[in-house]
Amino acid sequence: MKKLINEPSAVVDEMLDGMVAAHPVRRLDGTNVLVRDDVPVDGKVAVVSGGGSGHEPTHAGYLGEGMLDGAAAGEVFTSPTADQLDEMIQATDAGEGVLCVVKNYEGDVMNFDTAAEMASMEGIDVEQAVVNDDVAVEDSLYTSGRRGVAGTIFVHKCAGAKAAEGADLAEVKEVAEKVIDNVRTMGMALTSCVTPEKGEPTFDLGEDEIELGIGIHGEPGTERADMMSADEITEHLTENVLSDLDLDEGEEVVTLVNGMGGTPLSELYIVNRKLQSILDDRGIETWDAWVGDYMTSLDMMGCSVSVLRVDDELKELLGAPAETPALTVAE
Amino acid sequence: MKKLINEPSAVVDEMLDGMVAAHPVRRLDGTNVLVRDDVPVDGKVAVVSGGGSGHEPTHAGYLGEGMLDGAAAGEVFTSPTADQLDEMIQATDAGEGVLCVVKNYEGDVMNFDTAAEMASMEGIDVEQAVVNDDVAVEDSLYTSGRRGVAGTIFVHKCAGAKAAEGADLAEVKEVAEKVIDNVRTMGMALTSCVTPEKGEPTFDLGEDEIELGIGIHGEPGTERADMMSADEITEHLTENVLSDLDLDEGEEVVTLVNGMGGTPLSELYIVNRKLQSILDDRGIETWDAWVGDYMTSLDMMGCSVSVLRVDDELKELLGAPAETPALTVAE
Incomplete structure (x- = not known):
């Protein structure tokens, strides 16, 4: 590689x-x-x-x-x-x-x-x-x-x-x-990643397989599944996240569709589209939606979905100014 | 894919x-x-x-x-x-x-x-x-x-x-x-990219080969070369960019190491390290260095190096506030 x-x-x-x-x-x-x-x-x-x-x-x-x-x-x-x-x-x-x-x-x-x-x-x-x-x-x-x-x-x-x-x-x-x-998160991988020292994939995955429930260290997921559409994958991840977070209708959230490093940004937006539609169907209000490579696993293709329940305090802190290489929030 | x-x-x-x-x-x-x-x-x-x-x-x-x-x-x-x-x-x-x-x-x-x-x-x-x-x-x-x-x-x-x-x-x-x-730019690819409609690489590239002089539409480069180190690749790209831009010692530039979509950010920083060292050796002053996926080709692995000669006007405009999904500059 x-x-x-x-x-x-x-x-x-x-x-x-x-x-x-x-x-x-x-x-x-x-x-x-x-x-x-x-x-x-x-x-x-x-x-x-x-x-x-x-x-x-x-x-x-x-x-x-x-x-x-x-x-x-x-x-x-x-x-x-x-x-x-x-x-x-x-x-x-x-x-x-x-x-x-x-x-x-x-x-x-x-x-x-x-x-x-x-x-x-x-x-x-x-x-x-x-x-x-x-x-x-x-x-x-x-x-x-x-x-x-x-x-x-x-x-x-x-x-x-x-x-x-x-x-x-x-x-x-x-x-x-x-x-x-x-906050709750769940991730999945279309491919493994390749570490510089090892030079080969950290796990094998077939052309028609994906890993659900991956971590961020190149470890395999909790479940191997047949390839699914982006909408099906997003439903699976979001379902697991939401059932654990136990949100009531009308609550506000900030979401993060995070890329694992090798996934084009266009695909992350396709995931975000479905994520927002699921939240909308449940009467959950998205205050802000983040999409991009925030925490990656080298060149792995895949994504994670995070949902954070927010109140006025957290909204104020998330919207407060920040100036960093990867995330800047203007005043 | x-x-x-x-x-x-x-x-x-x-x-x-x-x-x-x-x-x-x-x-x-x-x-x-x-x-x-x-x-x-x-x-x-x-x-x-x-x-x-x-x-x-x-x-x-x-x-x-x-x-x-x-x-x-x-x-x-x-x-x-x-x-x-x-x-x-x-x-x-x-x-x-x-x-x-x-x-x-x-x-x-x-x-x-x-x-x-x-x-x-x-x-x-x-x-x-x-x-x-x-x-x-x-x-x-x-x-x-x-x-x-x-x-x-x-x-x-x-x-x-x-x-x-x-x-x-x-x-x-x-x-x-x-x-x-x-501004001048030159790019290279470690891999091709895969378009959604075609579902396979837009060109074939061996395990020990790279393409130099690629565009951003999955077209092959102007030259196929044997795999090189990041430093050698950076030297090649930067050399071509600088020889065309014709900078004098003491001039100021803004640089961009741009990822093609599938390359880990860590690798782009390794390219930036060498780029800045080359500029430094030539007495060219980097006013600001941008590193990240700014203009990609789907999942292609590779990068481009851009160098922009700047004067006071361009520095002021580059540093002026902006608030967009992909680039925010705080006041």
């Missing part, structure tokens, strides 16, 4: 340098951690995230005003080390404390736990918010409990906006948990 | 409905034309564009304040009809005239010419700016003269910003032509 890379082992390093060359972010010396170039930001709680690489623009694409202060990149589909997470926490803390947004995968949870402990011993207030929005599985290959997937972007946005308002650490954490409580 | 679609013949129609369901745009009845939902915008020259589908987020992804007023979608890789282009011009004109941004492909040029004539007969001032930034070919399969490709995004941005400032039609056209005079 062909890729626009040099050495497979240099992919993360060179990608990070390419981001620094494009955006107002800097790299902490000797690490794979990128931070806003103005950290620590005086008087503000820091919001940081991190995880394996291969999910771009997650995580460093969300560095900037109104979202993240720091983003730690592990190797592809591998958690960053606790040491590097600790360095990120130390570099971003302005004395107001740090909220770590963690996706529920065992490696990430373990390393963020260790890092939080290390930073606490240095006198930094650290809190964590663990995202577990994937309705496809109760326990998975890499988690106990549900996995954290694309709904994490809403957590970055709302916690980042709350911190930008000057809220304290407890308040920022509370908002993050409110988003986590109200 | 699997796609997230329903009927191949419904792809454009359903994609457009999916965009309307997500963004503040509306569809002109009975057409494949999307417009800002507030057109015609009083007191402002309208800036419109269009072309084949399959290039998303081009064209409708750039509808909004500070960029486009209208975007016409043809079938995949096929020009919109003159009738629909005429309807777009009529719907967006606020009495100040309309600038059509046209990529140099024979079908587009012919249909925009006809539409401009039709609209002129209705008393609308119409001007055109034909983009021809592709340095790979002098005449191509689908053009006489150079093709218009990803550099078009800079034309949308600058002409849109100039119109938003209240400039008149001649001034908006002048800015568009200034961008066209100062």
Whole structure:
């Protein structure tokens, strides 16, 4: 499989340098951690995230005003080390404390736990918010409990906006948990993805097969199915998301049709069309609809559907200004 | 090849409905034309564009304040009809005239010419700016003269910003032509793309081969080469772009590493790293670096490199506020 890379082992390093060359972010010396170039930001709680690489623009694409202060990149589909997470926490803390947004995968949870402990011993207030929005599985290959997937972007946005308002650490954490409580996601794949090191698909999938209930690390889904139309796929994903979220008629939501990296944007809009029609039929009001590649699995073809129940507070935070490489919201 | 679609013949129609369901745009009845939902915008020259589908987020992804007023979608890789282009011009004109941004492909040029004539007969001032930034070919399969490709995004941005400032039609056209005079692009493909109707690759390419000098309609490049590293590919593209643009040391540029649709963002950043290092070595100053999927060819893996020479006027216009689905610039 062909890729626009040099050495497979240099992919993360060179990608990070390419981001620094494009955006107002800097790299902490000797690490794979990128931070806003103005950290620590005086008087503000820091919001940081991190995880394996291969999910771009997650995580460093969300560095900037109104979202993240720091983003730690592990190797592809591998958690960053606790040491590097600790360095990120130390570099971003302005004395107001740090909220770590963690996706529920065992490696990430373990390393963020260790890092939080290390930073606490240095006198930094650290809190964590663990995202577990994937309705496809109760326990998975890499988690106990549900996995954290694309709904994490809403957590970055709302916690980042709350911190930008000057809220304290407890308040920022509370908002993050409110988003986590109200967002659900389910994904599917038309194809596997190819990691740079392995150079071949992470699982085999026939020309007439798809995987339902995938995670974001190239693991197969919970169910293999025959190829379906976009409308059927959207119904399946949305049905699972909605039955778990338990929305009442008249409630408002923000939706995300997220591409897995190799899917044309046109196809994501076809999914969005059906998603909005399903919500409409149920009397659920879409306040905003996001469509695009927000959290990917390298070159995988496929998508996930996320639905977030919103109230006035979350709408205000989602609509608040943000200025990052991957997401800008104008005032 | 699997796609997230329903009927191949419904792809454009359903994609457009999916965009309307997500963004503040509306569809002109009975057409494949999307417009800002507030057109015609009083007191402002309208800036419109269009072309084949399959290039998303081009064209409708750039509808909004500070960029486009209208975007016409043809079938995949096929020009919109003159009738629909005429309807777009009529719907967006606020009495100040309309600038059509046209990529140099024979079908587009012919249909925009006809539409401009039709609209002129209705008393609308119409001007055109034909983009021809592709340095790979002098005449191509689908053009006489150079093709218009990803550099078009800079034309949308600058002409849109100039119109938003209240400039008149001649001034908006002048800015568009200034961008066209100062931007060059070259692209390459690791893989072909698969159109919904055909369902198979538009050209064959071996596991160890790449195409250099591709356009954006699934046509092969000007040269087939053995697989190269990302750095070698970037050198080749950049060399061709720079030798045509003839920059002096100390000049400022804005760069665009554009993904063709199926390439992970991480790989585009690896290309950007090398691009910036080449510019740096030559004493050319990058004022801003754009990286992402701005003008695609469905699921093609590959990228293009664009370089735009900028002066104070173009920097101001590129940095001016814009609020569109695919590109937002905060004040």
